[in-house]
Amino acid sequence: MGVELIWSLITGAALFGVGIYGALSQTNLVMIMMGVELILAGALLNLVAFWRYLHPDVAAGQMFVLIVMTVMALEMAVGFGIAIARFRSKGSVEMEEAVELKK
Amino acid sequence: MITGQAIFIGFFGMAAVWFGIVVFRTFSMVRSAIALLFSQTALGAMFLTMQAEFLGVLQIMMMATEMSIMAIFMVMFMMDPGGMGKMDMTHQKRLSLIAGFVAFVGAVAVAVFIDWGPVTETIADTAQQTEALGLELLGRSMLIFETAGVTILTAMIAATAVAIKPVPIKIKTKDEK
Numbered sequence: 001m002g003v004e005l006i007w008s009l010i011t012g013a014a015l016f017g018v019g020i021y022g023a024l025s026q027t028n029l030v031m032i033m034m035g036v037e038l039i040l041a042g043a044l045l046n047l048v049a050f051w052r053y054l055h056p057d058v059a060a061g062q063m064f065v066l067i068v069m070t071v072m073a074l075e076m077a078v079g080f081g082i083a084i085a086r087f088r089s090k091g092s093v094e095m096e097e098a099v100e101l102k103k
Numbered sequence: 104m105i106t107g108q109a110i111f112i113g114f115f116g117m118a119a120v121w122f123g124i125v126v127f128r129t130f131s132m133v134r135s136a137i138a139l140l141f142s143q144t145a146l147g148a149m150f151l152t153m154q155a156e157f158l159g160v161l162q163i164m165m166m167a168t169e170m171s172i173m174a175i176f177m178v179m180f181m182m183d184p185g186g187m188g189k190m191d192m193t194h195q196k197r198l199s200l201i202a203g204f205v206a207f208v209g210a211v212a213v214a215v216f217i218d219w220g221p222v223t224e225t226i227a228d229t230a231q232q233t234e235a236l237g238l239e240l241l242g243r244s245m246l247i248f249e250t251a252g253v254t255i256l257t258a259m260i261a262a263t264a265v266a267i268k269p270v271p272i273k274i275k276t277k278d279e280k
Contacts, residue, residue, distance in 0.1 A: 011116030017207030081262030
């Protein structure tokens with residue numbers, strides 16, 4: 001098996017793990033979004049590595065990558081929309097202060 | 104065998120992970136956004152090393168824009184965007200660390216212990232790759248591509264609708280006229 005593929009997958013796993021830590025540990029909405037970005041970055045790297053080293057002749061592999069990039073952009077757009085609405089109504093995007101959403 | 108490509112992939116991979124960790128270690132939110140930008144750029148450099156030029160350039164261009172916007176939002180929303188007060192804005196740290204570590208170990212185990220089959224060393228040149236992607240987008244995957252476009256449009260309208268300041272509509276009565 002190629003060293004390049006394994007190193008890419010391990011890097012993807014590390015980015016995924018760091019992203020999970022960030023998304024769970026941060027209290028600020030924008031920082032949580034950064035964690036989700038890192039999780040998606042890990043997935044993105046895995047997709048590119050699989051396409052490049054296992055099936056470079058199938059262009060659908062690149063298509064998957066474009067879809068994940070779209071998801072990253074959408075997550076940012078909708079997340080910032082919610083952040084602006086929250087900041088406007090409550091003056092903060094701290095998630096620990098958003099307990100009323102549970103009620 | 105360790106090739107030049109493997110060395111560069113390892114180097115950029117370590118840079119991507121290191122800057123990813125820095126995102127959550129610094130007190131300054133602006134530095135966090137810039138660290139995330141560097142992490143994503145290192146990822147783009149990995150794609151370039153893998154000879155996926157189109158995806159690499161796209162990744163770097165998209166993330167540079169996204170992270171610049173993120174840094175601006177950080178300055179707008181944060182009480183202490185420079186991190187001078189060293190405020191701790193984390194919770195359930197232990198649980199998060201365990202969850203992140205378990206996810207990492209699980210994914211590495213899958214990566215290492217599964218036989219992925221024969222690896223292809225050679226790849227078509229950039230022009231041929233881009234041509235094949237273009238034909239894929241406008242051929243077999245057209246429905247998926249169009250769905251992604253419509254989803255982006257919907258998200259743009261939804262994000263604007265959520266973010267826009269609600270204006271109370273006052274209907275004038277006959278007397279007020």
